Amino acid sequence: MDAQTATVAASAAMPNIPSANDVVMQTMAQAGPHVAKHLSMWDMFWGADILIKLVMAGLIVASIWSWTIIFHKVIRMHRLNTLADQFEEAFWTGGPLDELFNRLQNRYTDPMSAVFCAAMREWRRSMSKGHTKSASLRGTLEQRIERVMQVTVGREMDQLEKHMGFLASLGSNAVIVGLFGTVLGIMNSFGNIATMQNTNLAVVAPGIAEALFATAIGLIAAIPAAIAYNKLSSDFNRYGNRLDAFVSEFSSIISRQLEEHD
DSSP, X not given: OHHHHHHHHHHHHSOOOOOHXXXXXXXXXXXXXXXXXXXXXXXXHHHSOHHHHHHHHHHHHHHHHHHHHHHHHHHHHHHHHHHHHHHHHHHTTOOOHHHHHHHHTTTOOSHHHHHHHXXXXXXXXHHHTTTTSSHHHHHHHHHHHHHHHHHHHHHHHHHHXXXXXXXXXXXXXXXXXXXXXXXXXXXXXXXXXXXXXXXXXXXXHHHHHHHHHHHHHHHHHHHHHHHHHHHHHHHHHHHHHHHHHHHHHHHHHHHHHHHTTO
8 A cells, every 4th residue: 555655656746748749739839920920921021031032022023024025925916916817808809009008008017017018119119210121120129029028027026026035034044043042041041040059940930931932933933934935936936927928929929910021
């Protein structure tokens, strides 16, 4: 009886040692409100190191500019296809080309009309100088008109594809820039651990969150830019092929017109 009483007394005197799971849960409960306070996107941005802020701000500005380019190009491409349909309908109705040129020469707003007007100006200039009277001059005239159309196509396509290089660069490099911010955030987290000699969640979480936030911004900037670049490049190539086809067809018409002067 005395031995049993001594055992009970000894058990009561021993301190209550919490389990490892209890320690973890207690630490997370204590750190939870402090961590949550710093894990909103706004707080992560303003709480980040100045260099990480610059990385994030640069990616956000680049993303906004890329969306501006994307919307402008999509609207522009839709309008150009509509105008090209209208021009081809007027061109192939069989009406006099001189009348169509007189109507468009000072009011064209799309590349296909620009190509047509450039060819007609060269045609009229050569006709006024009598370049269609000899076979040799007619041959050089046909080549010159085709060259003028090709130069116009190149100039119009260069204007249409302006800023596409920015989308390509952003789509391929934004993630790398975001990873640079990620590396800086992780380095800051390890620095905080070394300074405070503590691996508590409240010490580690802010820096890790900033690091992941920089990566997320990089992905948000890169993915739409890459998708838009591929889609717009395909649309521009299709439109460029349409212009090249018109150049070939119009060159054939000019060739027949020159043969009629023989």
